[in-house]
Amino acid sequence: MKLLYQLGEYVLLMSRVFSKPEKWSVYKKQIIKEIYQIGITSLPIVAIISVFMGGVITIQAAFGFTSPWVPLYAVGFTTRESIILEFSPTIVSLILAGKVGSNIASEIGAMRITEQIDALEIMGVNSACYLILPKILAAVFINPFLIAISMFLGLVGGYVMGIAAGAVTSYEYIFGIQSFFETWKIWYAFTKVIVFAFIITSIPAYYGYYTRGGALEVGKSSTRAVVMSSIMILIFNLIITQLFFT
Amino acid sequence: MIEVKNITKKFDGRTVIEDINFVFEKGKTNLIIGESGCGKTTLLKVMVGLHKPDSGAVLYEGKDFIQMNAEEQQTIRKELGMLFQAGALFDSLTLEENVQFPLDMFTTMSEEEKKERVNFILKRVKLEGKNKLYPAELSGGMKKRAGLARAISSFPKYLFCDEPNSGLDPKTAIVIDELIYELTKEFNMTTIVITHDMNSVIEIGEKILFIHKGKAEWTGTKESVLNSDNEALDSFVFSSEFMRTVYKKG
Numbered sequence: 001m002k003l004l005y006q007l008g009e010y011v012l013l014m015s016r017v018f019s020k021p022e023k024w025s026v027y028k029k030q031i032i033k034e035i036y037q038i039g040i041t042s043l044p045i046v047a048i049i050s051v052f053m054g055g056v057i058t059i060q061a062a063f064g065f066t067s068p069w070v071p072l073y074a075v076g077f078t079t080r081e082s083i084i085l086e087f088s089p090t091i092v093s094l095i096l097a098g099k100v101g102s103n104i105a106s107e108i109g110a111m112r113i114t115e116q117i118d119a120l121e122i123m124g125v126n127s128a129c130y131l132i133l134p135k136i137l138a139a140v141f142i143n144p145f146l147i148a149i150s151m152f153l154g155l156v157g158g159y160v161m162g163i164a165a166g167a168v169t170s171y172e173y174i175f176g177i178q179s180f181f182e183t184w185k186i187w188y189a190f191t192k193v194i195v196f197a198f199i200i201t202s203i204p205a206y207y208g209y210y211t212r213g214g215a216l217e218v219g220k221s222s223t224r225a226v227v228m229s230s231i232m233i234l235i236f237n238l239i240i241t242q243l244f245f246t
Numbered sequence: 247m248i249e250v251k252n253i254t255k256k257f258d259g260r261t262v263i264e265d266i267n268f269v270f271e272k273g274k275t276n277l278i279i280g281e282s283g284c285g286k287t288t289l290l291k292v293m294v295g296l297h298k299p300d301s302g303a304v305l306y307e308g309k310d311f312i313q314m315n316a317e318e319q320q321t322i323r324k325e326l327g328m329l330f331q332a333g334a335l336f337d338s339l340t341l342e343e344n345v346q347f348p349l350d351m352f353t354t355m356s357e358e359e360k361k362e363r364v365n366f367i368l369k370r371v372k373l374e375g376k377n378k379l380y381p382a383e384l385s386g387g388m389k390k391r392a393g394l395a396r397a398i399s400s401f402p403k404y405l406f407c408d409e410p411n412s413g414l415d416p417k418t419a420i421v422i423d424e425l426i427y428e429l430t431k432e433f434n435m436t437t438i439v440i441t442h443d444m445n446s447v448i449e450i451g452e453k454i455l456f457i458h459k460g461k462a463e464w465t466g467t468k469e470s471v472l473n474s475d476n477e478a479l480d481s482f483v484f485s486s487e488f489m490r491t492v493y494k495k496g
Binding site: 023025111116121122124 | 296320324335
């Protein structure tokens with residue numbers, strides 16, 4: 001019952017979020033701020049994780065293929081498939097759900113308990129639209145770039161660490177990552193990224209917006225936001241995969 | 247002028263304010279006083295539309311705010327300014343950006359005009375030169391003045407102040423009270439101040455509504471508040487030894 005109530009509340013909130021902004025020029029500035037906050041500040045963590053994970057995937061694949069019948073370029077192929085299909089769009093989005101999601105929930109939650117949201121409402125500003133819409137638009141715009149960078153760095157990490165570990169040769173790795181490439185898989189990956197970007201901004205924003213109480217509740221909202229966003233990412237990952245692969 | 251008529255508000259079946267009637271006059275500092283938890287803030291939140299009353303009407307110049315559609319309410323809201331208890335300044339914006347916010351959002355003023363207005367307002371609340379400071383860098387008194395600056399930056403018709411001098415030392419509290427009083431006269435606003443500070447009542451209480459246990463118990467002025475026959479008001483006003491001593495001497 002509670003989940004249904006929350007779902008209804010979330011839908012109503014989103015209907016307020018996607019209403020006409022009071023003044024686009026103010027919102028444009030907010031969107032640029034959010035692109036920096038959500039996208040640019042996440043770049044270091046995404047880059048570090050991608051490079052190392054790319055390396056780990058390559059090494060694991062290389063040492064997993066023990067049969068002489070499996071060509072070594074399969075290592076590059078496996079690394080590319082893992083990174084493009086799952087690691088960059090899903091795992092990086094899960095990491096962003098933690099970083100960005102907790103930040104959004106606590107920021108909006110703190111604004112709620114310190115009456116800043118009331119102040120916006122009294123001024124006649126649609127607080128839901130002003131606070132949440134720029135975050136959603138910023139994430140939907142910047143996350144595909146962030147994930148594209150993650151994919152590139154993951155493949156670079158795989159190359160560098162694969163060669164350094166003696167798991168694969170340069171020629172075989174590059175040949176592998178170019179083999180059997182299918183364009184629709186890129187569409188699949190970026191469809192997921194856009195859906196996940198919406199999830200990791202709108203769900204934490206919902207939990208932050210409806211925070212009641214004090215600092216303790218802000219912390220709880222932040223935790224709930226990250227948990228719920230992660231679960232929703234996994235559920236939608238399954239749904240989108242089912243849609244693309246069948 | 248704002249008039250509240252038969253306002254009743256319940257939370258989870260519990261009546262917080264009941265059948266409140268009062269007229270808040272233009273160009274005057276109208277005070278709502280009463281003990282903590284008596285329903286003062288609830289009444290204020292009903293008046294600004296943050297809470298919907300269970301019954302009654304809030305009339306802005308004769309028009310019922312509760313019955314208005316969203317667009318009409320929006321028009322009224324643009325004429326409201328509110329000073330919150332803790333300031334409610336936007337943490338991510340500088341003082342200047344906070345004060346300029348309503349102008350950015352709702353006016354077509356040029357950047358130059360907005361800067362001019364912001365500097366005028368900041369000077370008026372004695373915060374000139376602090377434009378680039380963030381709320382976290384301001385003292386308690388400065389935050390209140392900054393909140394007041396933001397509330398009046400669009401020259402509103404109605405100013406609401408929720409316990410404007412709570413948490414301030416007596417000297418700073420008087421500065422805030424005087425500022426509210428002066429601005430009310432200067433901009434001819436309908437000002438509503440919630441307080442339980444007797445200094446404020448004596449300083450600026452041109453019209454007073456005393457709420458006791460959610461009901462309008464007494465109405466009057468700062469001249470009559472010390473001589474009332476009302477037992478609840480008397481107990482509220484003279485709850486401190488200080489007030490009793492001062493009054494006996496006076």
